[in-house]
Amino acid sequence: MIVGVPTEVKLDEYRVGLRPVGAEMLVQRGHSVLVQSGAGEGSGFPNEMYEAAGAKIVDSAEELWQKAEMIVKVKEPQATEVRQIREDQTVFTYFHFAADKDLTVGCLESKCIAAAYETLTDRHGRLPLLTPMSEIAGKLSVQEGAKYLERPQGGRGVLLGGVPGVEPGHVLILGGGVVGTCAATVAAGMGADVVILEVNIDRMRELGEFMPPNVRTIYSDPQSIREHLSWADLVVGAVLIPGAKAPHLISRADLVHMKPGAVIVDVAIDQGGCVETARVTTHSDPIYTVDGVVHYCVGNMPGSVARTSTQALTNATLPWVLKLAEHGPDALAKKDPHFAAAINTNRGVLTNQPVAQAHNLDFEPLAV
Numbered sequence: 001m002i003v004g005v006p007t008e009v010k011l012d013e014y015r016v017g018l019r020p021v022g023a024e025m026l027v028q029r030g031h032s033v034l035v036q037s038g039a040g041e042g043s044g045f046p047n048e049m050y051e052a053a054g055a056k057i058v059d060s061a062e063e064l065w066q067k068a069e070m071i072v073k074v075k076e077p078q079a080t081e082v083r084q085i086r087e088d089q090t091v092f093t094y095f096h097f098a099a100d101k102d103l104t105v106g107c108l109e110s111k112c113i114a115a116a117y118e119t120l121t122d123r124h125g126r127l128p129l130l131t132p133m134s135e136i137a138g139k140l141s142v143q144e145g146a147k148y149l150e151r152p153q154g155g156r157g158v159l160l161g162g163v164p165g166v167e168p169g170h171v172l173i174l175g176g177g178v179v180g181t182c183a184a185t186v187a188a189g190m191g192a193d194v195v196i197l198e199v200n201i202d203r204m205r206e207l208g209e210f211m212p213p214n215v216r217t218i219y220s221d222p223q224s225i226r227e228h229l230s231w232a233d234l235v236v237g238a239v240l241i242p243g244a245k246a247p248h249l250i251s252r253a254d255l256v257h258m259k260p261g262a263v264i265v266d267v268a269i270d271q272g273g274c275v276e277t278a279r280v281t282t283h284s285d286p287i288y289t290v291d292g293v294v295h296y297c298v299g300n301m302p303g304s305v306a307r308t309s310t311q312a313l314t315n316a317t318l319p320w321v322l323k324l325a326e327h328g329p330d331a332l333a334k335k336d337p338h339f340a341a342a343i344n345t346n347r348g349v350l351t352n353q354p355v356a357q358a359h360n361l362d363f364e365p366l367a368v
């Protein structure tokens, strides 16, 4: 199999889909690896490391997309990339098709096999290629929130950990899943006073067993949200209703009850955000203020810590890249239903039902 690793072209994206060690393992198994020059640079993996691993560096994206039988990348293909996808080529990356009809139609027309990280499952029904990015975004949410709480950044001028004689900052986390748990761990470690609002009582029991004493869980309803909004210095939006748009748990009218200079980090912005006033921002221009409340709504938070994110992502994806290279997409989908769940489009056929519903397109289950 010829495996191609392009340089990401999305704005502010520094991750790469394969590390040099991944290239080495593919080459050892008899495959060829083409890496676009500079693809690993943003994550601290220069061309020389890929060459030492046995990969071939190619200068242009065109050459790479033309020669590779399988593409391994990070972000959903951008318009310039969609045009280069070839019939029968396997593209293994995040797609988030439900959010982008043009991308869906483009991939169908290309007749490629689009294997999406975000729908690959494990035996517990979880999404193992999404989890590492949620862990990173959760930890980062408090790091970013702490930064924008600083007065020169437009925040309230609050140190989350406090000092002796001064109370710590108050952190409110909406949703106690992967993002929320990681956010709570960091905030609690800094010494903040943390409340997680959840609707899943079993999850709250679990959190109670391992969270430190400065983290409390409270049932999430409109009243508890309102009460805690006026208490919070930092709010982290981390709710998810699988397959659906995030619910707006904080309305514009709620903002007046918040402290001036408080910060909202809406991590759920990739699902539309759980705050009515949230709109997607970029690492280059990450915040804006509404009614005195600072909003941070970056859609690809892990991209800013590209080295950690590339390592975490490729730890999860590499075993699948190796299996795909060994068996090819058809045999692997037959053998393994968890990989079959990743295939969203197969040679012009849309094989993911929620995506078909989202865009009112025809759906056909994957024939395995």
Ligand SMILES: NC(=O)c1ccc[n+]([C@@H]2O[C@H](COP(=O)([O-])OP(=O)(O)OC[C@H]3O[C@@H](n4cnc5c(N)ncnc54)[C@H](O)[C@@H]3O)[C@@H](O)[C@H]2O)c1
Pocket: 131, 133, 134, 135, 137, 174, 175, 176, 177, 178, 179, 180, 197, 198, 199, 200, 203, 220, 238, 239, 240, 241, 246, 247, 249, 266, 267, 268, 269, 270, 271, 298, 299, 300, 301, 302
């Ligand atoms: N912006 C980014 O860069 C980025 C990166 C990674 C993940 N995300 C997003 O972060 C969000 C959270 O992801 P996750 O992996 O933690 O999901 P998760 O499924 O692990 O957790 C979501 C939690 O929200 C809870 N919940 C649902 N409705 C609620 C409500 N009304 N009030 C309180 N809690 C409620 C659920 O019970 C669940 O525990 C997702 O939208 C995900 O796509 C964004």
